[in-house]
Structures are given as structure tokens and as C-alpha cells.
Amino acid sequence: MQIEINLNGKKVSIKVKKNEMLADTLRAHGVYSIRKGCDTACCGLCTVWVEEKPVLSCAFLSLKAQGKSITTLEGLQEEAEAFAQHLVAEGSEQCGFCSPGFIMTVLAMKRELKNPSDEEIIHYLTGNLCRCTGYLGQLRAIKKYLGVAQHEFCR
Amino acid sequence: MFTLKEFVQPKSVEEAYEILISGRNNTVLGGTAFLRMGSKKIGTAVDISKLELNGVKDAGSLIEIGACTALREVETHPLLIDHFDGAVSDSVKNIIGVQFRNIATVGASVFSKYGFSDLLTVLLALDTEVELFKAGRLPLDAFLKSPCEKDILMRLFIKKNGRNVSYQYLRNSASDYPVLNAAVSKLGSQWTVAVGARPQRAAIAMKASEALSNSSNRENPEYYANMAADELRFGTNARGTAQYRHAMCKVLVKRAIMEVLQCR
Amino acid sequence: MNFVGKSIPKIDGMAIATGKPVYTEDLAPANALVVKLLRSPHAFARIRSIDVSKASKLKGIACVLTYKDVPRARFTLAGQSYPEPSPYDRLILDEIVRYVGDEVAIVAAADEETAEKAMKLIKVDYEVFEPVLDYEKAIDHRAVVHSESDLHCNFDIGMQKDRNIASSQKVEVGNVEEELQKCAVVVEETCYTKAQAHCMMETYRAFSYLDHTGRLVVVSSTQIPFHVRRQLARALNTPASRIRVIKPRIGGGFGGKQTGAVEMFAAIVTLRTGKPAKIIYDRKETFTATNSRHAMRLKVRLGADSEGFIRVVDIEGLSDTGAYGEHASTTFGVVGEKTLPLYNKTRAVRFMGNVVYTNKMPAGAFRGYGATQGTFALETAVNKLAEELNMDPAALRLKNLIKVGETTLVSEGKTLGSSTLHQCIEKGQALIGWKEKYPRQATGSSKVRGLGMAVTMQGSGIANIDTASAEIRLNDDGSYTLLIGSTDMGTGSDTILNQMAAEVLDTSVDTIIVHAADTDISPYDPGSYASSTTYVTGMAVVKAAEDLRRQIVESGARFMNAALEEVDFDGQTLSTLDGEKSISLQKIAELQVLGFGGSRQLVGYATHGSSVSPPPFIAGFAEVEVDQETGKIELVDYVAVIDCGTVINPNLAAIQAEGGLVQGIGMAMYEDVRHDAWGRMMTDSFMEYKIPTRKDIGSIKVVFEECFEPTGPFGAKSIGEVVINTPPPAIAHAVYNAVGVRVTDLPITPEKVFLKMQKPGHHR
Structure with a gap:
């Protein structure tokens, strides 16, 4: 079946199998930032935005994406780079394999939460697994990126 | 696949x-x-996503939750944070992550009657009704006990009657399925004790609920908690043994009763 | 120092963080055949018959291979220097299947759907045997996992295959039993560790094709390109010179990719069909059909005199290598090697035991490599000893741990070249609040907090075995190319090696191109494992850069007609000391590559191995809060004070440490492996096998207590492995101090704590 989606601001028409999941559809379409890490909808690596909301593309039936707007890291390169600078400055990208899904979630969080506390940041990102960094460097990077650290310092 | x-x-x-x-x-x-x-x-x-069955609405004496509402919306909707002591919202917070809860729906969680569900346990302790296309409107408890038949779950309704509720859970790690969960509620003198992830699906501890409701002296929450643990059945799975669940039921129900007693 | 000791961002950081296509799967040709493996549903069986005729006829199928179609030379998948100490006990496909998940047939098809369909059409008739599942019952079990006669060992590793013993070892110095008699206090503890899963986010994967000369090219997410090339050569009966292995960016390894799990299957398909082929394991295959940490049972006996000097350390172990013997004898040996030297006031030490075959997924290399298991057992026993002696466990350690310049019973006279472990302990005590909080504090209602500690050592490379080469060229434009064969798997090793070269050459990091790893191009390196890259490859890089620097100076002096002792090189310009003459690096480069008058492109080269493996040390401290009514443990605080010698890149070292600690926390508290009665692994997904999320770890502090290791590059030792070792014993100790329950079988779950608290005789 054919689906029409708005992929990173461009209308595209893609042929999909009926039982295909969005992660596979997008990768086959050359969207290489999509990574799959688990097969059981619980690692967060494949996170993309559907209608601006972060979802697991491995658990999202492609047919249900018909007519929807899909955003991947390729569509947010400038913002992604701005955050990645902080991540890389901390050394907390490590193997980098989970970074795309992680950054998609961080950028969604930035839109959704105002001045989040450490606890709120951690809660929002619990669904993003990482085996390399131990998460702490990621938190340092996020706080610097969001200016939260600075904000607290001023108070 | x-x-x-x-x-x-x-x-x-x-x-x-x-x-x-x-x-x-x-x-x-x-x-x-x-x-x-x-x-x-x-x-x-x-x-069924085109059937306008999504969203949380204030329907006067009830709060209505559409079957297609995502768990993340349940978590963040002001109506559900402000009502039911926030327990409905809290009950979905530990389910994997935001990107999962943006997909998983209330309807699927309730209709599937998952044993591990946190949401079901809390809903069961509240005055919750489900609306099915064919079977019509019925109390959640009745629905959970009914045999699985093909139907379409359309909406949930929770009575906004000021019932106090406390939701407790125990997990081995933060985003794991619960070892056990419990919800205890009180409306006037009427109490409901619900326990889930036993690992069988949530059920009401009838004797404990009744005893709590009939008692004028609730100095000893442990007594009722033990009663709940003794009347319910527990099983063993990867997350815990029946023996441990039985013991934890006493603790979680006790804590829930105590928390409810504190909300005056 | 301009670069060493600085937190230089990783040179590949931005590309990998922003989702660029630089990993194995991203690079695979679009027309590559999809390779899938039919796996055994039985823990132990013989294939009586296998019929692939229907599957082979399916449209889109390129080939279906069974044990009848593969070469018969047994080999090991362990990534180790030749001759490998791991037994040659496997074939690409075997008539006997030895665990649930063992490969039965290789299917290659135009697409995944066809491959899946074909697998369902393969008819296999199994003769099912009774499996050996419980490793404690493996020795002299009536079932024998490896009865084949062509199993081969390069060394005597104490194998008795008819008894299911893959390796048997014993190291004893002094007389343990006699010395124990003289001790005032003797404690004994038996500890169990699980077959921890690596859970690198990028699962195992590789693709292969034939190049323009018909050679086999394998691109793989591997830690060990040169070892993979040798494995493929042996298993496929092809000269190594006909094989090229390339490592792109890797999405994590942790030792798992020190075993060649998948390359073989793509490679044989490419050789048989002439077509590109790719294999990508899903998460379930990664959990159930690759490798894990060796599960072990370790019994420790410690003896001390009345003054609190530890006089005897005796460890008896049993290790489960599963169905094949990858890393079987060596991981087990490391248990002793990284524990016996720690407390050196001993008069007798012993390490002995067996590694057994069972019908479960083979174990392999995992960060820590036996030291992790050994540390859990030894440190749990040391904490118990402190209590028996009525001594503070930190004081007991300060009194007994090895210091710089000292030797041990098992060190063959070699002395310790560097250590700040004593300072690490003191600093850690201050940071965790040891004086104020040890051993426990009630925190109201049902909760109580406890403190615990552990120390550990690892190595830096394998002494007298790990040998790495490095090459650095001066390019025609005055830039450099550093060629190495080590395998940055996210750790940042490409970057720190770059930093070292930049330091020696007085240049900036971005004037050096780093290339790794490709067996056609890179100089030989065993790969990144055994905590070797910073220490061994690092020293090779330093020596190669020094070699090149010397050549640059000689060349420039020659062009200027100046004497060597009259010139100075600042990284960009070579000048005479009197300032009269100068020549730029770029000019030297230009003149050298032109090749006239006997000049040639300048290339620095070095091969380096070390006769010692200097240990990095850690003192780890845990504070936990235990809910006495449920047994639920919250890790409140973890402090790790680390001696890894000179820290080459503080940020990257800190992330290595934090990541390793969290992996250790996972092993301590959450990561369980469960099999059913038929040997099927039940913990085959992230839903069932819980690695820590960011909510599960509490606060973690990492501090470095630097020192200068005389044999290391710029004084550096290793960091990669040592970081995982302390959490299990430190957390177990903290839980004990909180609620009086000593959990000695990992993971320490709420239920175990709770049930032990209910036991009669429990108090506190």
C-alpha cells in the first residue's frame, strides 16, 4: 500500500507493506538516523516525532502514519548539532548509536517542559536506554544546553 | 512477526x-x-483512531477518557492530575518511557486486561465504568470478570465524587513491570482495596474492603492489609514469588490505607 | 602538555551524535543478500536429518547451507592473539547442536521475508539428548557436551572433555592449609555471579563482498579485525591474505565483540554465491546466541592474624563457559591474577578450580574478564573478615593492600610501579561521608541507610602477549596520518591516541588524520580489549611519533646544513638555535615526498609490547537506602576514586568510568539471567533483562587520583575495564550494613533481601 506522509517538511509517497513498522519504512527510505535496538518497544533508539510528539517508530504501524507529519533527526540538523555540541563536549555521546533517538527525545522535551528539574529531565528520558555512558554525562550536557545550570546558578 | x-x-x-x-x-x-x-x-x-475516541473530558459528574487516549495524555492531562489524588496520572508514569506512552492507548490497556497493568488497579479502586459498543456500559469490575468477547471499548468514565485514593507499587527496577501494585480508596465510609500484578490481573479484595468499610476504628491498617493478602491469590513469575507477593501485599495495602487516612 | 590531560572532544563525536550513516548497516550495499540463521530449539541434540530442498527452491533464495556444506576444521571465535588459548571446539555448522540457539542452517535470500519463509520450510529431525544445564552438576555428568575427537587445544589448559571440564587451573604459593591453621581469624564466603549480557546498543552485524581482485572483504562491528581475519581464514580454509576485515564506527562492544559472532555467516555466503551478503542480529539473537560474561561460583577463604594482617587468600572457583570454550581458561585465570596480588601481606595464596562446558549459550569476554567476578567474591569476603576482626573495613584494607615498590607472592619478584590506591580509599571515605555515616543510619519510617566499600585492580594490556604497531606519516601538505589497528568502540581511543601523537609532534589534533581499522591498511594490533589500547597501542603511537619527529629533525637539519644539536623543532618550524636559519614543516614534507636526492616520505613506525600489565585501581563506596518492609534498595550515592595513572582525556575517562560503574550497578542490582527447564533463556529482551535506566542509578561521583606509571604513555594506565568491578561487592556490603543481610548471589533483588530478613536469627 502507498502512504503519503510529510517527512521533515517534504511530502513523500512511500510504498509500505501492511505489517511494516515506521522504523523500517523510514530506514528503507534512506533515513539512516533511525536505529533499532530492541524489538520490544522499550529502548528508545528509534524515536521520531509523529505530529511533533516523540514516538517509537519501531512500534508505530506505517499505515497509521498516512497523512501525518513525521520528523526525524535529519529534519532537525541545526538544532541537533547545537545540542550535540554539548553532548560531545562532555564526551557523553560515546558510541553514538543511541544518540539520534536520544536527541529526538531531548528536543521534544525542550518543547514540552519549561525549566525542567533534574528529576523531570530524568523522567522524560527514562525510555531512552544507553549502555555506554551511565547517563550522567548526558544529564550534564542537557543542563548546559537548556541553560538550566546557569539559571540555577543565577538564583 | x-x-x-x-x-x-x-x-x-x-x-x-x-x-x-x-x-x-x-x-x-x-x-x-x-x-x-x-x-x-x-x-x-x-x-479506530478516526472515531474521535481520544481525549480526556470533563463530563460534569464524570471524567471521560476516550479509548484512543495515549497513556502519556493520561499522565499529563490537568484533569487527571487534579482529580483522584493524581493516582490515575501516577499509575502510568512508570510504563517504559514517554515515546512508548505516546503510542500505547488506554483502550488497549484496559481491553487487554493485562495482569501487569498499573492503570487497571487504580481504575478498579475508583468508580470506573467502561463503555463497550456491543455490551454497553458496565462497571470496570464486571468487565474484568466477564469473558473476553469481541467488542470495541469506546470510553471510560470515572466518577468525580471526591473519593480519596492511594496508589502503591513495588518494582525491581524503575521501568520494569511491577512485582505488585495496590490501590486503596475511600468515599465516605466506603473503602475499596484493589491489588494487581499478582501477577494475575487486578482484583478487589472484597473482605478487606468490607471490613474497612464496616469498621469505625482503623487504628490498625495492618489488620486489613493482612486480610487482603490472605483473601487474594498470588502467583510466581520472573518478577517475584507468590510468597513474596503475599508479603508485599500486606505492606503496600497498609501503606495505601495509611495514606488514604491522611487525606482528610 | 598541550593535549595530554585535556578534554578534547572525540574526533568522530559530531558525526555519530547527529545520526550520520557511519555504522556497519549504514554502509552495506543495497543489493546485499539477507542472511538468517535457523537455530536449534533443543539444548543438546544431533541432527539426524535435515531437508532443505523446499527452502532452496523458493524464489529469491540464494543459498541454504547446513553442516554438510561447511569446512571441517574446528576453530575458536575467541579474539585472542595466536596461538589462541581457547579450544578449537566449533565448526561453522555442526551435526551436533549444543545449546538452544546454536546454528543449524544458514539461509541467504534477496530479502528478509523470503529468508524467514525459507527457514520455516527447512525440515530437521533431531535426536534429542539430555542436556547439561546446571554448571554445578556439569563435571562427570552422564551427558558429555564435547565428545568429538577432533577438538584441539593449542596449549594444555587442563581440558578433560570427557568430564565436561574445559579448563582446570591451580596456582598456589606457600601452603594454604598450613597457614590457615596459624590464623587467628578465618572467614569463608561463597559467591555467585550471573552470565551478564553486554547489551551494547548496536547488535552484532557484518556484511561481506568480493573486491575487484576477488578477495573477500568483511565489514564488521568488531573489536578484533585482525583476529577475525585469522578466524575466517581457518574456518573457511582460505589464506588470510585473501581476506580483508574493515571496522567502521561501532555501537558499543564491552568485550562482546571480542568474539567473532557473525562474520563467518556472511562470509561463507559471499564465498559460495559471489554476492554481497549481510547479517544483522536482532536483540533476541544477541541475548540468546552470541556470548555473555562467564557465570561463576567462587568460594573464598581468608585468614588473618590477630593484628589484622591478611595471611591467606584462597579462592576456589567454578566457571560456566557454556557450549563452547571461548575465553574459558583465560577469564578464569584472570579471577586469580587480579585478586591474589591485591593484599600482599600474605604468606600463602591459592587460586584453583574448573571451567565447565554446559548446554547453554557460550560465555565470552566481558569488561572485567573474570576480575569482576573475582572482585565480588574477594571483597565480599574481606568485608566479612573486617567484621570478624572488629576492624573498620577501610582500615583493614589500608593495612593490607599493596603499595608502590612492593611485590607479591604471585608477582615473580616484579614490583608495583605505580599506585595511589591508599589515597583513593582515603579520598573516597571523605567523599561518601564514611566517618559520619558508617555503618548505618536510620532515615525514619521503615528505611535505613548503609555504607559499603570495595577495592579492585585490573591490568593494562596482557603482559608479553599484546603487541601493537603504529605508523604515522608526514603527508605532502605537512599534515600527518596516524594508522592504527585498535578499535574505538565509542570509548574515544582514536581521539586519545591522536592526542598522544599531537603531544609528541607539537602539533594540533586536527592536523592528524586517524585511520582505524582495516587489515589491508592498518598495522597489526590485536584490537581493543584487555584494557590495552591506551597503554599498549598508546605507547606504540608515542614511539612511532617520536620516531617520526626524529626523522623530521634530521631531515630539516640536513636541508639547512645544520648539526642536529643546533636545531629546535616547535612543531611547525625547524630553526637553528641561533635563529639564523629555519625551514617549515610543510617545506620538509614537500621536499621529502618529492623523493629527489635520496629523500623519501617520512614515516614513523613502532611496535610495542609490555612485559608488565600495570594495574589501575579503584576504591568504590556505596550508600544505599533499604526499605525494611519490602527489601527494596535505592542506590543513593556511589563514589569511585580511580587511579588510572595519568588521565589522558579527563572527560572521556570520566564517561568510561561512569558507564562502567552503571554496568556494574546493573550487575549488582538488576541484571538477572534465567533459563527454563529445557535450557531456553527467558531473559531475551530488554523487557525481561533489565539494564539500568537513568532512574535506577542514584548519584555517582567519579574522582581521579592520578599518578605516573613509568611504563605507560605519558604515565597512563588503563581505564576501560576496572570501572565495572566495585559496585557488586560495595553495594552488597552497604545492604549488609543497612539491614544485616549478606546477599552473595547476584543480583541483589528486593525479594532476596526481604526473604533473608525474614529468616530466623536475623536481627538489626
């Missing part, structure tokens, strides 16, 4: 139901979050 022969997005519930019952392997699609983990052979997949 699951397979799927046809995919339809009906415009009305009637149409959706007709398609659903027209083939043995026809299935309503929930959020599809769990779909890939199975190897289901689906005939026609009925996507």
Missing part, C-alpha cells in the same frame, strides 16, 4: 464493529505498541 491481511480505518463505530465481527482473525488495533512482539495472524486490522 505478526501478519496483517487488510487494514481499515472505519468512519463510524458501527462500521468498525461490523468489520470486527465479520472475521475470526479480525482485530481492533490499539496503539500497536505491543503488536510487533507477538506473531499474531490478523485478518482485518481495524484502526
Whole structure:
């Protein structure tokens, strides 16, 4: 079946199998930032935005994406780079394999939460697994990126 | 991997139901979050996302939750944070992550009657009704006890009657399925004790609920908690043994009673 | 120092963080055949018959291979220097299947769907045997996992295959039993560790194709390109010179990719069909059909005199290598090697035991490599000893741990070249609040907090075995190319090696191109494992850069007609000391590559191995809060004070440490492996096998207590492995101090704590 989606601001028409999941559809379409890490909808690596909301593309039936707007890291390169600078400055990208899904979630969080506390940041990102960094460097990077650290310092 | 022969997005519930019952392997699609983990052979997949069954609404004396509402919306909706002591919102917070809860729906969680569900336990302790297309409106407890039949869950209704509720859970790690969960509620002198992830699905501890409701002296919450633990059945799975669950039921129910007693 | 000791961002950081296509799967040709493996549903069986005729006829199928179609030379998948100490006990496909998940047939098809369909059409008739599942019952079990006569060992590793013993070892110095008699206090503890899963986010994967000369090229997410090339050569009966292995960016390894799990299957398909082929394991295959940490049972006996000097350390172990013997004898040996030297006031030490075959997924290399298991057992026993002696466990350690310049019973006279472990302990005590909080504090209602500690050592490379080469060229434009064969798997090793070269050459990091790893191009390196890259490859890089620097100076002096002792090189310009003459690096480069008058492109080269493996040390401290009514443990605080010698890149070292600690926390508290009665692994997904999320770890502090290791590059030792070792014993100790329950079988779950608290005789 054919689906029409708005992929990173461009209308595209893609042929999909009926039982295909969005992660596979997008990768086959050359969207290489999509990574799959688990097969059981619980690692967060494949996170993309559907209608601006972060979802697991491995658990999202492609047919249900018909007519929807899909955003991947390729569509947010400038913002992604701005955050990645902080991540890389901390050394907390490590193997980098989970970074795309992680950054998609961080950028969604930035839109959704105002001045989040450490606890709120951690809660929002619990669904993003990482085996390399131990998460702490990621938190340092996020706080610097969001200016939260600075904000607290001023108070 | 699951397979799927046809995919339809009906415009009305009637149409959706007709398609659903027209083939043995026809299935309503929930959020599809769990779909890939199975190897289901689906005939026609009925996507009900176009039926306007999503969203949380204030319906006067009730709060209405559409079947297609994502768990993340349950978590963040002001109505659900402000009502029921925030327990409905809290009960979905530990389910994997935001990107999962943006897909998984209330309807799928309730209709599937998952044993590990946190949401069901809390809903069961509240005055919750489910509305099914065919079976109509019935209390959640009755629905959970009824045999699984093909139907379309459309909405949930929770009475906004000021019932106090406390939700407790125990997990081995933060985003794991619960070892056990419990919800205790009180409206006037009427108490309800619900325990889930036993690992069987949530159930009401009838004797403990009744004893609590009939007692004028609740100095000893442990007594009622032990009663709940003794009347319910517990099983063993990877997350805990029956013995441990039985012991934890005492602790969680006790804590829930104490917390409810503190909300005056 | 301009670069060493600085937190230089990783040179590949931005590309990998922003989702660029630089990993194995991203690079695979679009037309590559999809390779899938039919796996055994039985823990132990013989294939009586296998019929692939229907599957082979399916449209889109390129080939279906069974044990009848593969070469018969047994080999090991362990990534180790030749001759490997791991037994040659496997074939690409075997008539006997030895665990649930063992490969039965290789299917290659145009697409995944066809491959899956074909697998269902393969008819296999199995003769099912009784499996050996419980490793404690493996020795002299009536079932024998490896009865084949062509199993081969390069060394005597104490194998008795008829008894299911893959390796048997014993190291004893002094007389343990006699010395124990003289001790005032003797404690004994038996500890169990699980077959921890690596859970690198990028699962195992590789693709292969034939190049323009017909050679086999394998691109793989591997830690060990040169070892993979040798494995493929042996298993496929092809000269190594006909094989090229390339490592792109890797999405994590942790030792798992020190075993060649998948390359073989793509490679044989490419050789048989002439077509590109790719294999990508899903998460379930990664959990159930690759490798894990060796599960072990370790019994420790410690003896001390009345003054609190530890006089005897005796460890008896049993290790489960599963169905094949990858890393079987060496991981087990490391248990002793990284524990016996720690407390050196001993008069007798012993390490002995067996590694057994069972019908479960083979174990392999995992960060820590036996030291992790050994540390859990030894440190749990040391904490118990402190209590028996009525001594503070930190004081007991300060009194007994090895210091710089000292030797041990098992060190063959070699002395310790560097250590700040004593300072690490003191600093850690201050940071965790040891004086104020040890051993426990009630925190109201049902909760109580406890403190615990552990120390550990690892190595830096394998002494007298790990040998790495490095090459650095001066390019025609005055830039450099550093060629190495080590395998940055996210750790940042490409970057720190770059930093070292930049330091020696007085240049900036971005004037050096780093290339790794490709067996056609890179100089030989065993790969990144055994905590070797910073220490061994690092020293090779330093020596190669020094070699090149010397050549640059000689060349420039020659062009200027100046004497060597009259010139100075600042990284960009070579000048005479009197300032009269100068020549730029770029000019030297230009003149050298032109090749006239006997000049040639300048290339620095070095091969380096070390006769010692200097240990990095850690003192780890845990504070936990235990809910006495449920047994639920919250890790409140973890402090790790680390001696890894000179820290080459503080940020990257800190992330290595934090990541390793969290992996250790996972092993301590959450990561369980469960099999059913038929040997099927039940913990085959992230839903069932819980690695820590960011909510599960509490606060973690990492501090470095630097020192200068005389044999290391710029004084550096290793960091990669040592970081995982302390959490299990430190957390177990903290839980004990909180609620009086000593959990000695990992993971320490709420239920175990709770049930032990209910036992009669429990108090506190």
C-alpha cells in the first residue's frame, strides 16, 4: 500500500507493506538516523516525532502514519548539532548509536517542559536506554544546553 | 512477526464493529505498541483512531477518557492530575518511557486486561465504568470478570465524587513491570482495596474492603492489609514469588490505607 | 602538555551524535543478500536429518547451507592473539547442536521475508539428548557436551572433555592449609555471579563482498579485525591474505565483540554465491546466541592474624563457559591474577578450580574478564573478615593492600610501579561521608541507610602477549596520518591516541588524520580489549611519533646544513638555535615526498609490547537506602576514586568510568539471567533483562587520583575495564550494613533481601 506522509517538511509517497513498522519504512527510505535496538518497544533508539510528539517508530504501524507529519533527526540538523555540541563536549555521546533517538527525545522535551528539574529531565528520558555512558554525562550536557545550570546558578 | 491481511480505518463505530465481527482473525488495533512482539495472524486490522475516541473530558459528574487516549495524555492531562489524588496520572508514569506512552492507548490497556497493568488497579479502586459498543456500559469490575468477547471499548468514565485514593507499587527496577501494585480508596465510609500484578490481573479484595468499610476504628491498617493478602491469590513469575507477593501485599495495602487516612 | 590531560572532544563525536550513516548497516550495499540463521530449539541434540530442498527452491533464495556444506576444521571465535588459548571446539555448522540457539542452517535470500519463509520450510529431525544445564552438576555428568575427537587445544589448559571440564587451573604459593591453621581469624564466603549480557546498543552485524581482485572483504562491528581475519581464514580454509576485515564506527562492544559472532555467516555466503551478503542480529539473537560474561561460583577463604594482617587468600572457583570454550581458561585465570596480588601481606595464596562446558549459550569476554567476578567474591569476603576482626573495613584494607615498590607472592619478584590506591580509599571515605555515616543510619519510617566499600585492580594490556604497531606519516601538505589497528568502540581511543601523537609532534589534533581499522591498511594490533589500547597501542603511537619527529629533525637539519644539536623543532618550524636559519614543516614534507636526492616520505613506525600489565585501581563506596518492609534498595550515592595513572582525556575517562560503574550497578542490582527447564533463556529482551535506566542509578561521583606509571604513555594506565568491578561487592556490603543481610548471589533483588530478613536469627 502507498502512504503519503510529510517527512521533515517534504511530502513523500512511500510504498509500505501492511505489517511494516515506521522504523523500517523510514530506514528503507534512506533515513539512516533511525536505529533499532530492541524489538520490544522499550529502548528508545528509534524515536521520531509523529505530529511533533516523540514516538517509537519501531512500534508505530506505517499505515497509521498516512497523512501525518513525521520528523526525524535529519529534519532537525541545526538544532541537533547545537545540542550535540554539548553532548560531545562532555564526551557523553560515546558510541553514538543511541544518540539520534536520544536527541529526538531531548528536543521534544525542550518543547514540552519549561525549566525542567533534574528529576523531570530524568523522567522524560527514562525510555531512552544507553549502555555506554551511565547517563550522567548526558544529564550534564542537557543542563548546559537548556541553560538550566546557569539559571540555577543565577538564583 | 505478526501478519496483517487488510487494514481499515472505519468512519463510524458501527462500521468498525461490523468489520470486527465479520472475521475470526479480525482485530481492533490499539496503539500497536505491543503488536510487533507477538506473531499474531490478523485478518482485518481495524484502526479506530478516526472515531474521535481520544481525549480526556470533563463530563460534569464524570471524567471521560476516550479509548484512543495515549497513556502519556493520561499522565499529563490537568484533569487527571487534579482529580483522584493524581493516582490515575501516577499509575502510568512508570510504563517504559514517554515515546512508548505516546503510542500505547488506554483502550488497549484496559481491553487487554493485562495482569501487569498499573492503570487497571487504580481504575478498579475508583468508580470506573467502561463503555463497550456491543455490551454497553458496565462497571470496570464486571468487565474484568466477564469473558473476553469481541467488542470495541469506546470510553471510560470515572466518577468525580471526591473519593480519596492511594496508589502503591513495588518494582525491581524503575521501568520494569511491577512485582505488585495496590490501590486503596475511600468515599465516605466506603473503602475499596484493589491489588494487581499478582501477577494475575487486578482484583478487589472484597473482605478487606468490607471490613474497612464496616469498621469505625482503623487504628490498625495492618489488620486489613493482612486480610487482603490472605483473601487474594498470588502467583510466581520472573518478577517475584507468590510468597513474596503475599508479603508485599500486606505492606503496600497498609501503606495505601495509611495514606488514604491522611487525606482528610 | 598541550593535549595530554585535556578534554578534547572525540574526533568522530559530531558525526555519530547527529545520526550520520557511519555504522556497519549504514554502509552495506543495497543489493546485499539477507542472511538468517535457523537455530536449534533443543539444548543438546544431533541432527539426524535435515531437508532443505523446499527452502532452496523458493524464489529469491540464494543459498541454504547446513553442516554438510561447511569446512571441517574446528576453530575458536575467541579474539585472542595466536596461538589462541581457547579450544578449537566449533565448526561453522555442526551435526551436533549444543545449546538452544546454536546454528543449524544458514539461509541467504534477496530479502528478509523470503529468508524467514525459507527457514520455516527447512525440515530437521533431531535426536534429542539430555542436556547439561546446571554448571554445578556439569563435571562427570552422564551427558558429555564435547565428545568429538577432533577438538584441539593449542596449549594444555587442563581440558578433560570427557568430564565436561574445559579448563582446570591451580596456582598456589606457600601452603594454604598450613597457614590457615596459624590464623587467628578465618572467614569463608561463597559467591555467585550471573552470565551478564553486554547489551551494547548496536547488535552484532557484518556484511561481506568480493573486491575487484576477488578477495573477500568483511565489514564488521568488531573489536578484533585482525583476529577475525585469522578466524575466517581457518574456518573457511582460505589464506588470510585473501581476506580483508574493515571496522567502521561501532555501537558499543564491552568485550562482546571480542568474539567473532557473525562474520563467518556472511562470509561463507559471499564465498559460495559471489554476492554481497549481510547479517544483522536482532536483540533476541544477541541475548540468546552470541556470548555473555562467564557465570561463576567462587568460594573464598581468608585468614588473618590477630593484628589484622591478611595471611591467606584462597579462592576456589567454578566457571560456566557454556557450549563452547571461548575465553574459558583465560577469564578464569584472570579471577586469580587480579585478586591474589591485591593484599600482599600474605604468606600463602591459592587460586584453583574448573571451567565447565554446559548446554547453554557460550560465555565470552566481558569488561572485567573474570576480575569482576573475582572482585565480588574477594571483597565480599574481606568485608566479612573486617567484621570478624572488629576492624573498620577501610582500615583493614589500608593495612593490607599493596603499595608502590612492593611485590607479591604471585608477582615473580616484579614490583608495583605505580599506585595511589591508599589515597583513593582515603579520598573516597571523605567523599561518601564514611566517618559520619558508617555503618548505618536510620532515615525514619521503615528505611535505613548503609555504607559499603570495595577495592579492585585490573591490568593494562596482557603482559608479553599484546603487541601493537603504529605508523604515522608526514603527508605532502605537512599534515600527518596516524594508522592504527585498535578499535574505538565509542570509548574515544582514536581521539586519545591522536592526542598522544599531537603531544609528541607539537602539533594540533586536527592536523592528524586517524585511520582505524582495516587489515589491508592498518598495522597489526590485536584490537581493543584487555584494557590495552591506551597503554599498549598508546605507547606504540608515542614511539612511532617520536620516531617520526626524529626523522623530521634530521631531515630539516640536513636541508639547512645544520648539526642536529643546533636545531629546535616547535612543531611547525625547524630553526637553528641561533635563529639564523629555519625551514617549515610543510617545506620538509614537500621536499621529502618529492623523493629527489635520496629523500623519501617520512614515516614513523613502532611496535610495542609490555612485559608488565600495570594495574589501575579503584576504591568504590556505596550508600544505599533499604526499605525494611519490602527489601527494596535505592542506590543513593556511589563514589569511585580511580587511579588510572595519568588521565589522558579527563572527560572521556570520566564517561568510561561512569558507564562502567552503571554496568556494574546493573550487575549488582538488576541484571538477572534465567533459563527454563529445557535450557531456553527467558531473559531475551530488554523487557525481561533489565539494564539500568537513568532512574535506577542514584548519584555517582567519579574522582581521579592520578599518578605516573613509568611504563605507560605519558604515565597512563588503563581505564576501560576496572570501572565495572566495585559496585557488586560495595553495594552488597552497604545492604549488609543497612539491614544485616549478606546477599552473595547476584543480583541483589528486593525479594532476596526481604526473604533473608525474614529468616530466623536475623536481627538489626
